[in-house]
Amino acid sequence: MGTPLYISRDLELDLESLIGQCVAILGIRGSGKSNTAGVIFEELLNNNYPMSIVDIEGEYFGLKEKYEVLVVGTGDGVEIEIDAGCAAEIAEVSMEKNVPVVLDLSGFLSEERTEVLMEYLSSLWNLAGTLRRPYIIGIEEAHEFIPQGVKTELKEMISRIALRGRKRGLGAIVVSQRSAKVEKDVLSQAGMLLLHRVVHEVDMRVYSELLPWRKSEVKEIIGSLETGNCIFVNGETVRPIYVRERATFHAGFTPSLEAVATPELKQVSASIIEAIERAREGRGRRTRTQELEEQLARLQEKLTQKEEKIDELEETARTLGYIKVEVPQGPPPAVVQRDCVPQEAVSVGFAPHLMGTTRCDSAEERSTARERVASETGWGVIEVAPTVPASSSSALPPAVRRHIDRLVARVERRSLLERRVLSFLFEHAPGSYTASQIAAWTHCAREMVEDELPRELLEVGLIARERRTDGLRFQSRLKTFVSDEFAVYLPDIGESGLHAVTRQLSDRLIDVP
Ligand SMILES: Nc1ncnc2c1ncn2[C@@H]1O[C@H](COP(=O)(O)OP(=O)(O)OP(=O)(O)O)[C@@H](O)[C@H]1O
Ligand SMILES: [Mg+2]
Structure with a gap:
């Protein structure tokens, strides 16, 4: 008998069964996935199990109510600011010194987020190859990082951890509300599943492949699960369970009219913060030149990608080049908006009074505007359909x-x-x-x-x-x-x-x- 984890009254589960495990937690919005993931993290933290939680919505800081968890990221609410340049060092400190980390990615733009995560996870993967100690990585909104049918470097890294991390002691807990959009290999190879309610046909199909039941049974049982209930699958075991509520504050809770008190949060001990700061400053074993070279390589890669994108867009602009004319209801001047204009036009430039957009209500107004713009700019004018109305x-x-x-x-x-x-x-x-x-x-x-x-x-x-x-x-x-x-x-x-x-x-x- 191993170390028991209290996840549900209906389930006996021990800590050892999670070592190197890939756990998938699926279900629709509000079905209780983050609560379930939070409960598993709490149980692991009770046993000082080292981990990193990739949190893209800033939901997991509440673990600090009870545990010394370090929240790193950028923007409000993080304890240590990180970027792609120091993510690797922080990951190393987490694994070497057993510091649980919430990697709060909510403040990053998507490109930065990918870079930070790639650096962070590569570092964990490499170090786990030498240390070979238990460590687990939680990933919320996994469909964003391991999307079915799309190939990215980051997806390969996460899939590698999920599918081949066992020998290194690396486990993964992937959480997603879009079962059908998560890389199938990861789901079908996951050793442990906690399947919350889904309703859509595409998700039911995914569940049917994961559960040893007839389709009609899957539909009936899964469709009637209530919040917090799920089907637990581990090897031969397949059974419904009710997952207990998180003991710590759940920042992603569904708001209700009851007042919610902000929790008191535990601070991470000064020695850990110091170790992280040292790692950040030292970026230690690497020389400044190496660091700049790496930064340069990253920027060059970004530049190449952007240049390719620009070429692609310019090509589209050349193909679609048009000028949109809209006339104000009030007094002139007429107004032109260039949506996609050929290159020559850009270098000619516009007279400032021809900038901006206003409405053009009648055919007569449109025709006047066309003539006016054509005579002032010397360009032919093609009318286009109005753009999509501004959504609220x-x-x-x-x-x-x-x-x-x-x-x-x-x-x-x-x-x-x-x-x-x-x-x-x-x-x-x-x-x-x-x-x-x-x-x-x-x-x-x-x-x-x-x-x-x-x-x-x-x-x-x-x-x-x-x-x-x-x-x-x-x-x-x-x-x-x-x-x-x-x-x-x-x-x-x-x-x-x-x-x-x-x-x-x-x-x-x-x-x-
Ligand atoms: N086992 C449970 N017992 C009681 N309440 C629960 C349980 N699980 C979840 N809840 C409550 O249900 C609501 C939704 O839960 P949760 O945020 O975990 O859902 P989710 O599936 O992660 O949703 P989302 O997809 O929006 O992230 C929350 O208010 C949460 O406190
Ligand atoms: Mg959630």
């Missing part, structure tokens, strides 16, 4: 709205000048402008715009900078940014949802004093 924020799923809020909060931390530059470029997208033009429009000195380069905005890809014959030019990259950053939500919100996200971000970020 409530039409987007909560996860997308939270993502938008995080982005806006992040931009709001930038200086006023940077925000003005961004606002100007968004408002006048997709035109490209020199520092002097931006300075004139934003009422700043040109030197200020040149000296205070909006580095972060450039780095994350909200704006782009390009050298032209007349000097450096800046341009909004909002559409491309949204397509990349919100790509994971595309199956849920579709292209029109992406337009709505772009519109909302633009509206909110243009609003600068």
